[in-house]
Amino acid sequence: xxxxxxxxxxxxxxxxxxxxxxxxxxxxxxxxxxxxxxxxxxxxxxxxxxxxxxxxxxxxxxxxxxxxxxxxxxxxxxxxxxxxxxxxxxxxxxxxxxxxxxxxxx
Amino acid sequence: xxxxxxxxxxxxxxxxxxxxxxxxxxxxxxxxxxxxxxxxxxxxxxxxxxxxxxxxxxxxxxxxxxxxxxxxxxxxxxxxxxxxxxxxxxxxxxxxxxxxxxxxxxxxxxxxxxx
Numbered sequence: 106x107x108x109x110x111x112x113x114x115x116x117x118x119x120x121x122x123x124x125x126x127x128x129x130x131x132x133x134x135x136x137x138x139x140x141x142x143x144x145x146x147x148x149x150x151x152x153x154x155x156x157x158x159x160x161x162x163x164x165x166x167x168x169x170x171x172x173x174x175x176x177x178x179x180x181x182x183x184x185x186x187x188x189x190x191x192x193x194x195x196x197x198x199x200x201x202x203x204x205x206x207x208x209x210x211x
Numbered sequence: 212x213x214x215x216x217x218x219x220x221x222x223x224x225x226x227x228x229x230x231x232x233x234x235x236x237x238x239x240x241x242x243x244x245x246x247x248x249x250x251x252x253x254x255x256x257x258x259x260x261x262x263x264x265x266x267x268x269x270x271x272x273x274x275x276x277x278x279x280x281x282x283x284x285x286x287x288x289x290x291x292x293x294x295x296x297x298x299x300x301x302x303x304x305x306x307x308x309x310x311x312x313x314x315x316x317x318x319x320x321x322x323x324x325x326x
Contacts, residue, residue, distance in 0.1 A: 138312035147319060153312035191256050195311040198269050200258035
């Protein structure tokens, strides 16, 4: 089975840039998307096809994917961005999630 | 407006069965990939099943042989029949539209497996 690895936690100060990584074998050959999951709420797609933003997602969210690592970048992080973030890829007709990263805005 | 509304969760004993459903509006389930994803308490997101049109369903190893995904075009719903339920199946179950990315999610339904 295909595995995606994320750091368990990332901390950032308000207004600074947060980067969350997602690693997997030859991940750059696959499309990666990212979800924001706040406690008690449903996941929200924030990035799809590596770097595309769905309608309504702020421009401060961006993504990249190359080699074995995909990265979600949040520029000018706000308190409301504090949440769990999950990367996801598609492999052999299955959906694969990373373990999730808790973003803390200090 | 696209909406997904899950129903049918609740308390079930270990070894028991339960059926949960997802009612879609604003699009046709027959023309879209539909997935079920769950989140156990304190854990991350786990994909468990996928269906597209009348095609072959796909399952995560953890539920294969126990769970069955289906769709009803006339009602525009997707369902998940769960059997031989175990304690570790306790989770909030979400239905979502998509495959390579899941663009719309329901609010989730809680399934608790406990004696």
